[in-house]
Amino acid sequence: MPLESITFFIVAFTCVYIDLRETIKMWVLGVMPYLRGPENVITWFCTSTAIACLCTDVLTFEQLRQVAAACLLASWTELLFMFGRAEFASMHVMLFVTLIRTLSVFMMVYTAITFAFTSSFFVLFCDKPDEFDGRFDTMTSAFFTTLHGSKGGYAIYLLFIFFMLIITMNAMVGMAVNDTRDMAAKAEIKLHKKYIEFAHLFERHQQGRLAASWHVLPGPQLGWRHRWRVMFPGKEGGYAAQRTKGTEQLRQWLAQWPGLLRQAARIVIIKHHDSWDQPSRAGQ
Numbered sequence: 001m002p003l004e005s006i007t008f009f010i011v012a013f014t015c016v017y018i019d020l021r022e023t024i025k026m027w028v029l030g031v032m033p034y035l036r037g038p039e040n041v042i043t044w045f046c047t048s049t050a051i052a053c054l055c056t057d058v059l060t061f062e063q064l065r066q067v068a069a070a071c072l073l074a075s076w077t078e079l080l081f082m083f084g085r086a087e088f089a090s091m092h093v094m095l096f097v098t099l100i101r102t103l104s105v106f107m108m109v110y111t112a113i114t115f116a117f118t119s120s121f122f123v124l125f126c127d128k129p130d131e132f133d134g135r136f137d138t139m140t141s142a143f144f145t146t147l148h149g150s151k152g153g154y155a156i157y158l159l160f161i162f163f164m165l166i167i168t169m170n171a172m173v174g175m176a177v178n179d180t181r182d183m184a185a186k187a188e189i190k191l192h193k194k195y196i197e198f199a200h201l202f203e204r205h206q207q208g209r210l211a212a213s214w215h216v217l218p219g220p221q222l223g224w225r226h227r228w229r230v231m232f233p234g235k236e237g238g239y240a241a242q243r244t245k246g247t248e249q250l251r252q253w254l255a256q257w258p259g260l261l262r263q264a265a266r267i268v269i270i271k272h273h274d275s276w277d278q279p280s281r282a283g284q
Contacts, residue, residue, distance in 0.1 A: 008054060015047045022047075038097065039081040046074035117160045 022043055026034040034040055049071035053064060084093030 011050055012054060015050050018043065018047050039078070042074055042077050042081070046071060046078050049074060 022040065026040070049067050052059065052067045053071055056064065059067065080093060080096075083089045
């Protein structure tokens, strides 16, 4: 059908363009610094799953639905990171990402304790194949079935309630109440570092690392009119004219972000305060 063909072309062209843009960005920044950004990994995952959804002859219908669901989740996550580029939502998005990283480390311990309790339940009730016929079923059944009068099972269940529900929930509430301010401060510093990375990326392009490729900067900071002039300079002198106009373009770009230099200076002040708090080697 014509509509399906048009949709196929739009999705394929968009994925190729995004992959090319991210490849250029990874080449300029370096592989490891690029991969340390979660938004970059999510972008590659989103485009990969979108391309996989186009391969209808290779995947079954059930596999296609699962890949499409993963692609939708990655797409909305990418949209969340795009909202983070706006000034009104940048702090909230960065705080959300920082909170996810902190809780991920906490949930690693949570998962280890879960495996410990479910393994104990499996040893106690492995002779009841109707309810506990495997380790995976034990992990789910441990939350919903009775303990069949086992004294050891009751003891382990009470410990499970104590450690998993009381202590874990109180720890999570304590993190939400007490550590939110500290997380917000760390998120603000990371946000400022993101702004400085954009300026650094622009400068490296102007120094000739990669000609006519600074369209990898986000759209709100640049604009399509400036992108078109840089990518297709026409009769204005080509790449040499682009380099001579680099200082003026950087000044105009920074003018759109008046708080960028102030935020960069704030990071320097914070680092100076951290160095002042550290004892000097001469005094040791």
